Amino acid sequence: xxxxxxxxxxxxxxxxxxxxxxxxxxxxxxxxxxxxxxxxxxxxxxxxxxxxxxxxxxxxxxxxxxxxxxxxxxxxxxxxxxxxxxxxxxxxxxxxxxxxxxxxxxxxxxxxxxxxxxxxxxxxxxxxxxxxxxxxxxxxxxxxxxxxxxxxxxxxxxxxxxxxxxxxxxxxxxxxxxxxxxxxxxxxxxxxxxxxxxxxxxxxxxxxxxxxxxxxxxxxxxxxxxxxxxxxxxxxxxxxxxxxxxxxxxxxxxxxxxxxxxxxxxxxxxxxxxxxxxxxxxxxxxxxxxxxxxxxxxxxxxxxxxxxxxxxxxxxxxxxxxxxxxxxxxxxxxxxxxxxxxxxxxxxxxxxxxxxxxxxxxxxxxxxxxxxxxxxxxxxxxxxxxxxxxxxxxxxxxxxxxxxxxxxxxxxxxxxxxxxxxxxxxxxxxxxxxxxxxxxxxxxxxxxxxxxxxxxxxxxxxxxxxxxxxxxxxxxxxxxxxxxxxxxxxxxxxxxxxxxxxxxxxxxxxxxxxxxxxxxxxxxxxxxxxxxxxxxxxxxxxxxxxx
Amino acid sequence: xxxxxxxxxxxxxxxxxxxxxxxxxxxxxxxxxxxxxxxxxxxxxxxxxxxxxxxxxxxxxxxxxxxxxxxxxxxxxxxxxxxxxxxxxxxxxxxxxxxxxxxxxxxxxxxxxxxxxxxxxxxxxxxxxxxxxxxxxxxxxxxxxxxxxxxxxxxxxxxxxxxxxxxxxxxxxxxxxxxxxxxxxxxxxxxxxxxxxxxxxxxxxxxxxxxxxxxxxxxxxxxxxxxxxxxxxxxxxxxxxxxxxxxxxxxxxxxxxxxxxxxxxxxxxxxxxxxxxxxxxxxxxxxxxxxxxxxxxxxxxxxxxxxxxxxxxxxxxxxxxxxxxxxxxxxxxxxxxxxxxxxxxxxxxxxxxxxxxxxxxxxxxxxxxxxxxxxx
Numbered sequence: 001x002x003x004x005x006x007x008x009x010x011x012x013x014x015x016x017x018x019x020x021x022x023x024x025x026x027x028x029x030x031x032x033x034x035x036x037x038x039x040x041x042x043x044x045x046x047x048x049x050x051x052x053x054x055x056x057x058x059x060x061x062x063x064x065x066x067x068x069x070x071x072x073x074x075x076x077x078x079x080x081x082x083x084x085x086x087x088x089x090x091x092x093x094x095x096x097x098x099x100x101x102x103x104x105x106x107x108x109x110x111x112x113x114x115x116x117x118x119x120x121x122x123x124x125x126x127x128x129x130x131x132x133x134x135x136x137x138x139x140x141x142x143x144x145x146x147x148x149x150x151x152x153x154x155x156x157x158x159x160x161x162x163x164x165x166x167x168x169x170x171x172x173x174x175x176x177x178x179x180x181x182x183x184x185x186x187x188x189x190x191x192x193x194x195x196x197x198x199x200x201x202x203x204x205x206x207x208x209x210x211x212x213x214x215x216x217x218x219x220x221x222x223x224x225x226x227x228x229x230x231x232x233x234x235x236x237x238x239x240x241x242x243x244x245x246x247x248x249x250x251x252x253x254x255x256x257x258x259x260x261x262x263x264x265x266x267x268x269x270x271x272x273x274x275x276x277x278x279x280x281x282x283x284x285x286x287x288x289x290x291x292x293x294x295x296x297x298x299x300x301x302x303x304x305x306x307x308x309x310x311x312x313x314x315x316x317x318x319x320x321x322x323x324x325x326x327x328x329x330x331x332x333x334x335x336x337x338x339x340x341x342x343x344x345x346x347x348x349x350x351x352x353x354x355x356x357x358x359x360x361x362x363x364x365x366x367x368x369x370x371x372x373x374x375x376x377x378x379x380x381x382x383x384x385x386x387x388x389x390x391x392x393x394x395x396x397x398x399x400x401x402x403x404x405x406x407x408x409x410x411x412x413x414x415x416x417x418x419x420x421x422x423x424x425x426x427x428x429x430x431x432x433x434x435x436x437x438x439x440x441x442x443x444x445x446x447x448x449x450x451x452x453x454x455x456x457x458x459x460x461x462x463x464x465x466x467x468x469x470x471x472x473x474x475x476x477x478x479x480x481x482x483x484x485x486x487x488x489x490x491x492x493x494x495x496x497x498x499x500x501x502x503x504x505x506x507x508x509x510x511x512x513x514x515x516x517x518x519x520x521x522x523x524x525x526x527x528x529x530x531x532x533x534x535x536x537x538x539x540x541x542x543x544x545x546x547x
Numbered sequence: 548x549x550x551x552x553x554x555x556x557x558x559x560x561x562x563x564x565x566x567x568x569x570x571x572x573x574x575x576x577x578x579x580x581x582x583x584x585x586x587x588x589x590x591x592x593x594x595x596x597x598x599x600x601x602x603x604x605x606x607x608x609x610x611x612x613x614x615x616x617x618x619x620x621x622x623x624x625x626x627x628x629x630x631x632x633x634x635x636x637x638x639x640x641x642x643x644x645x646x647x648x649x650x651x652x653x654x655x656x657x658x659x660x661x662x663x664x665x666x667x668x669x670x671x672x673x674x675x676x677x678x679x680x681x682x683x684x685x686x687x688x689x690x691x692x693x694x695x696x697x698x699x700x701x702x703x704x705x706x707x708x709x710x711x712x713x714x715x716x717x718x719x720x721x722x723x724x725x726x727x728x729x730x731x732x733x734x735x736x737x738x739x740x741x742x743x744x745x746x747x748x749x750x751x752x753x754x755x756x757x758x759x760x761x762x763x764x765x766x767x768x769x770x771x772x773x774x775x776x777x778x779x780x781x782x783x784x785x786x787x788x789x790x791x792x793x794x795x796x797x798x799x800x801x802x803x804x805x806x807x808x809x810x811x812x813x814x815x816x817x818x819x820x821x822x823x824x825x826x827x828x829x830x831x832x833x834x835x836x837x838x839x840x841x842x843x844x845x846x847x848x849x850x851x852x853x854x855x856x857x858x859x860x861x862x863x864x865x866x867x868x869x870x871x872x873x874x875x876x877x878x879x880x881x882x883x884x885x886x887x888x889x890x891x892x893x894x895x896x897x898x899x900x901x902x903x904x905x906x907x908x909x910x911x912x913x914x915x916x917x918x919x920x921x922x923x
Contacts, residue, residue: 362815487694
C-alpha cells in the first residue's frame with residue numbers, strides 16, 4: 001500500500017517538477033533575450049564618421065530606411081571651389097525658418113566673403129565660428145552621436161571632406177503653451193503650470209530660483225523613447241545620500257519607454273505594495289520650487305507636466321501650496337480641517353457601520369431613534385448597504401471623470417436624483433447612509449492630494465468590511481495595521497511619518513498642526529533640509545517703528 | 548547583530564509604559580482592592596518598589612555586559628549548558644506569560660464588548676497584529692508606542708476626570724484603617740506586573756543611549772504608579788471600598804455622562820486600550836522571538852516570528868478553561884511565578900557575575916541608523 005502510494009505520488013510530482021523546470025528555463029531565457037540595444041545605436045559606437053560625404057549619407061539612409069519623416073537636404077557650399085554638404089533632420093521637429101536663415105542661406109550665399117586660405121585650412125572651424133548663426137552648436141565625431149542628435153530633433157550638418165559633423169539646436173514643434181494648472185487650482189498664487197515640454201518646465205523653474213546652485217542633471221531613460229529626465233535640486237542643500245540613491249534607482253531602470261512620470265514613480269518607489277504614495281506630484285512650478293528650497297529633489301519628465309518630488313513625507317499630503325500664500329491664521333484652521341477630513345475620508349462609513357451594527361449604545365437615544373426610523377424597512381444590513389453605496393459613488397465619480405463635459409452634467413444629475421433621492425424614497429437605502437457616503441466622498445475631494453485621496457479610498461472598502469464583521473475592534477485592528485505599515489515606510493531613506501514619528505514635537509506643531517507665519521519659519525524640515533537648516537534670520541517679525 | 552534598529556530613551560519609556568499598563572489598568576484595581584479595600588490607591592506605591600528593584604538589577608547587569616541581551620550574558624555567566632537551559636526557561640516564561648496576556652485580553656473583549664463572537668477571532672487577530680509589529684522591528688515598535696502613548700495616556704487621565712462629579716471622597720475614608728499590612732498585601736500581586744519591565748534586559752543593548760536606560764525606565768515606573776494610583780483612587784471614590792467588579796475601570800467608563808451626548812463610551816475606551824495591549828503583547832512577543840533567535844543562532848529573527856505566533860495563539864486557547872481559572876492564577880500564583888523570572892534569577896545572576904568578576908568589553912560604536920538610505 002505504502003509503496004503504491006509513494007509511486008503514485010512520484011508520478012504526480014514528476015510532471016509538475018518538469019513543468020516548473022520549463023518555466024524556470026523560460027524565465028531565464030527571457031532575461032537573456034532582453035535586447036539591451038534594440039535601436040542599434042550602440043553598435044555604431046565604435047565607428048567614427050567618414051570624411052567622404054557619400055559614404056556617410058549612404059550609412060544614414062541605411063539606418064533611417066523607411067522613415068518617411070527623415071530628410072536629407074544636399075547642397076553645395078558656395079565657396080570658389082564648390083564643396084558638397086548635407087543637412088539632416090526630421091520633418092516637423094525643427095524651426096524651418098531658422099534652418100533656412102541660419103544654415104542654408106549663409107552656407108550657400110555668403111561664403112564668398114570668407115578668405116580662401118582660411119577655408120582651405122579648417123573648413124569646419126570656419127563654418128562653426130564665422131558662418132552659422134546659432135546659439136546651440138556641437139561638434140560630433142561618432143556615428144551614434146549623430147544618430148542620437150538627429151533623433152533628438154537637432155539639425156546635423158555634414159560637410160564633404162571632413163569627418164566631423166555639426167549639430168544645431170533648432171527644436172520647435174507644436175506644443176501646448178504654459179497654462180493654468182488644472183488639478184491644483186489656487187485662489188492666491190501664481191497661475192501657470194508646467195506643460196509637456198521639458199525645456200519650458202526647467203525654464204519656469206529657473207525663472208523662480210535664480211541661483212547658480214540650482215542644478216538640473218539630465219538623464220535619458222527608455223530604450224526606445226529615450227525620455228529626457230531632469231533631476232533638479234539645490235546643491236549644498238540637498239542630502240547627498242538621497243541624491244545618490246535617486247541616481248542609483250533611476251540608473252537601474254531598463255525599460256523600452258517612459259510615457260509619464262508614473263512609470264518612474266512605480267519603478268523607483270520604496271514600498272511597491274503600499275496604497276500610500278511616497279512621492280509627491282505637482283504641476284505647479286511654485287510648489288516644486290518650494291520643495292527644492294527645502295532640500296528636496298524634483299524629478300521632471302519630458303512629455304508630462306507632472307513632476308515628482310522626493311523625498312516626501314506623509315504630512316506633505318495635507319499641505320497645499322496656497323497654505324503658504326494665504327494669511328497664516330486661515331491656513332492653520334484649514335490644516336485642522338484637513339486632519340479631520342483625512343480621518344473622515346478613511347473612517348466615516350465604517351464608523352457608521354460599526355456603531356449601528358455593534359455599538360448602538362454609543363448613540364444618544366434621540367439620534368438612535370431617528371436612525372432606526374430611517375433604517376426601517378431597508379432590506380440590507382448596514383455593511384452591504386455601505387458597500388453598495390460606496391460602489392455607486394465610485395462609479396459616479398469615475399463616470400464623471402472620463403465623460404465629455406457636456407454629458408458629465410447629465411451624469412451628476414442622474415446620480416444625485418436617482419441614487420440620492422429615489423433610492424431613499426423607494427426604501428432601498430436609508431437616508432442616514434446617503435448622508436454618510438456623500439460626506440465621505442466630499443471629504444476625500446477636500447484633501448489637497450489626489451494620489452493620497454485615492455489611496456484612502458482604496459482602504460475604505462476593507463475598513464467597511466472589518467467594521468461590519470468586528471465593529472470598532474475591527475476598525476482599530478485595520479487602523480493599527482495601517483499604522484504599523486506607515487511606521488515602517490521610508491521615502492528615499494527618510495522615515496515616512498516623520499516628524500510625527502520619529503517624533504520631533506516642535507516640527508509636529510509647525511508642519512502638521514500649524515502653518516507657522518513666515519517670520520517664524522526659521523528652519524527647514526529637519527529630516528530633509530538638515531544640510532543647511534537655517535531658512536532665514538531670526539527676528540523678522542514685523543513691528544511698527546518706534547516714535 | 549540580529550536587531551539593526553535602535554530606539555530612543557523616550558521610545559523605551561513608552562514601550563515599558565505599555566508593557567505594564569497594557570493590562571494592569573484593567574485588571575489591577577480589582578486585585579489591589581481585594582486586600583487594601585479603600586486604600587487601594589496606595590498599593591501601587593509598594594508595587595513600585597518591586598518595579599524599581601527589577602530596573603536596578605537589570606540595568607546593573609546591562610552595565611556589566613554592555614551590548615548584550617539577557618540571553619547572551621546568561622550564557623556568559625553560567626556557562627553554555629546551564630545558560631542554554633536557563634535561556635529556554637526564560638523563553639518559556641515569555642511565551643507563557645504572553646499567552647496569558649492574550650487570553651486575558653480576549654476574555655475581556657468577549658465579556659464586555661463582543662459576547663457573540665468566538666474568542667479565537669480575538670486571540671488570532673491580536674497575535675497577528677503583534678506579529679506585524681515584531682516583524683517590522685524594534686524601531687517601528689518604539690515609534691508605534693510613541694505615537695499611541697498620548698492617546699492611551701490621555702484616555703486614562705481623562706476618564707477619572709470625567710467621572711469627577713459622581714465621586715464620593717468619603718468612600719476613601721478612613722485611610723489606613725487596618726494599618727499598612729493590607730496595603731502592602733494589595734501591592735504584592737501588582738508587583739508582578741511592575742516586574743514585567745524585566746523585559747528591558749532584552750531591549751537595553753538596542754538603546755541609543757544605553758547608560759541612560761535606568762533613568763528612563765525608572766521614570767516609566769513612576770508614571771505607571773501614578774496612573775494606577777489615580778485609577779484606584781477614582782474606582783474607590785466612585786464605587787466604594789468593595790466594588791466586586793471584574794473590570795472596575797471599564798465600569799467607570801460606563802458611568803461617564805457629559806453634556807447629554809458623551810455617554811457609554813466604554814467601547815471607545817476599549818478600542819484605545821486594545822491598541823495598548825497590542826504593543827504590550829508585541830513587546831513580550833519580540834523578547835521571546837529575539838531570545839529564541841539568539842539561543843538558536845539563526846541569522847534573522849523574522850523566521851521565528853510565525854512559529855512563535857502559532858504557539859502563542861494555540862497556547863492562549865488551551866491554557867485555561869474559563870476566566871475564573873485565569874483570575875485565580877493571576878491572583879494566587881502569578882505573584883510568585885512572575886518575580887522568579889523578573890528578578891530572582893537575574894539577581895542571582897548578578898551575584899554570580901560579581902563574585903566571579905565576569906564582565907564584557909563595551910561594543911563598538913555604530914553610526915546613526917536613523918537615516919539609513921536605501922535599506923528597506
